[in-house]
Amino acid sequence: MADKPTLKPWIEAIHAYVPGKSKTSDGRPLVKLSANENPLGCSPAVHKALAGEHQPNFYPDPDATALRQAIGAVHGIDPARIVCGTGSGELLHCAVQAFAGPGDEVVFPRYSFSLYPLLVWKVGAEVVPAEDSDYAADVDKLLAAVTERTRVVLLDNPNNPIGTWLPRAEVERLHAGLPRDVLLVVDQAYAEFLEEGEDDGGFDLAARYDNVLVTRTFSKAFGIAGERVGWATGAPHLVDALNRLRGAFNVTASGQKAALAALGDRDFVRRSRDANSSIRARFVEQVEALGNHGLRALPSKANFVFVVFEGALSATTALDAISEAGYAVRHLPSQDLPQALRITVGTQEQMDAIATVLRQLCEASA
Numbered sequence: 446m447a448d449k450p451t452l453k454p455w456i457e458a459i460h461a462y463v464p465g466k467s468k469t470s471d472g473r474p475l476v477k478l479s480a481n482e483n484p485l486g487c488s489p490a491v492h493k494a495l496a497g498e499h500q501p502n503f504y505p506d507p508d509a510t511a512l513r514q515a516i517g518a519v520h521g522i523d524p525a526r527i528v529c530g531t532g533s534g535e536l537l538h539c540a541v542q543a544f545a546g547p548g549d550e551v552v553f554p555r556y557s558f559s560l561y562p563l564l565v566w567k568v569g570a571e572v573v574p575a576e577d578s579d580y581a582a583d584v585d586k587l588l589a590a591v592t593e594r595t596r597v598v599l600l601d602n603p604n605n606p607i608g609t610w611l612p613r614a615e616v617e618r619l620h621a622g623l624p625r626d627v628l629l630v631v632d633q634a635y636a637e638f639l640e641e642g643e644d645d646g647g648f649d650l651a652a653r654y655d656n657v658l659v660t661r662t663f664s665k666a667f668g669i670a671g672e673r674v675g676w677a678t679g680a681p682h683l684v685d686a687l688n689r690l691r692g693a694f695n696v697t698a699s700g701q702k703a704a705l706a707a708l709g710d711r712d713f714v715r716r717s718r719d720a721n722s723s724i725r726a727r728f729v730e731q732v733e734a735l736g737n738h739g740l741r742a743l744p745s746k747a748n749f750v751f752v753v754f755e756g757a758l759s760a761t762t763a764l765d766a767i768s769e770a771g772y773a774v775r776h777l778p779s780q781d782l783p784q785a786l787r788i789t790v791g792t793q794e795q796m797d798a799i800a801t802v803l804r805q806l807c808e809a810s811a
């Protein structure tokens with residue numbers, strides 16, 4: 446008999462999710478540009494709502510009814526086709542758990558949200574990474590990775606950590622190439638950063654097809670990552686599956702209040718998006734100006750920029766210098782990306798400071 450409870454073998458293989466850092470290894474606090482949070486904070490309406498009357502002795506509404514109604518009204522969706530979660534992360538977990546298990550395969554682009562492999566391993570299924578095209582997701586390669594054992598395809602659109610994006614027509618083509626019994630999850634954590642009027646990257650597929658689920662979050666453009674609220678929409682049978690698996694009172698009372706208030710302030714989201722677009726564009730230009738030193742900024746639709754180091758200056762040297770200057774950014778060697786950094790778009794001042802560090806390093810290493 447073992448002297449302690451024995452972990453299931455497929456759990457043994459999993460490591461805990463490793464979030465972006467906010468401190469140096471010797472404990473100094475850094476400006477956190479490593480978790481794609483909103484540098485503008487959140488809407489004042491959220492602070493007001495959270496400061497109001499609160500009764501923490503009561504359980505929250507288990508179905509987040511008012512919040513689902515408000516989301517439905519904004520997006521023109523029947524609230525019965527919406528489920529809220531403890532962040533969209535919980536709903537991604539539930540989606541994989543509902544449709545994949547031991548012996549099944551889950552396909553996603555090779556460079557995707559680092560949570561994906563963990564949630565696939567957690568249910569004992571197999572990860573099948575699809576090859577990329579210069580780091581970006583590629584529909585033909587995704588379809589080529591699908592076998593008769595594929596049960597779920599995960600697509601973060603816009604993608605994390607690369608920031609690239611597939612237009613709706615490409616997501617539609619992916620869907621058209623999949624067997625009808627495969628679930629396509631379009632994870633749109635960064636969708637609010639797409640330009641106004643730009644195509645929706647496949648959001649509307651959830652309304653049209655029985656095997657498409659779209660997830661969204663309040664953690665990014667809405668700026669309430671700490672409240673842990675996300676939502677998913679899809680056909681009633683998909684929403685029903687997620688409702689069976691999610692936590693019973695998964696969205697806290699304050700989370701529901703905060704998300705409702707955040708949703709009501711579209712102007713804050715617009716300002717966040719506009720600031721992100723212009724600060725990101727300037728930072729991309731500053732990095733591209735260092736192209737002769739082997740630096741490349743991949744095109745981003747999200748609130749971060751993926752910088753590849755292909756010259757004398759390495760990503761690790763840059764990481765150390767950026768950290769020395771007081772900033773935490775994301776290095777992802779564990780995702781087979783030792784040659785790049787993912788840098789969350791902060792304020793103009795912060796991004797200019799990082800661009801200056803990169804320029805000085807390039808000049809010094811020339």
Ligand code: PMP
Pocket residue numbers: 480481531532533534535558601604605632634661662663664670673674675
């Ligand atoms: N999807 C993607 C692509 C993400 O980058 C993240 C957060 N980093 C999430 C989902 C999950 O976010 P949350 O659980 O806060 O909604």
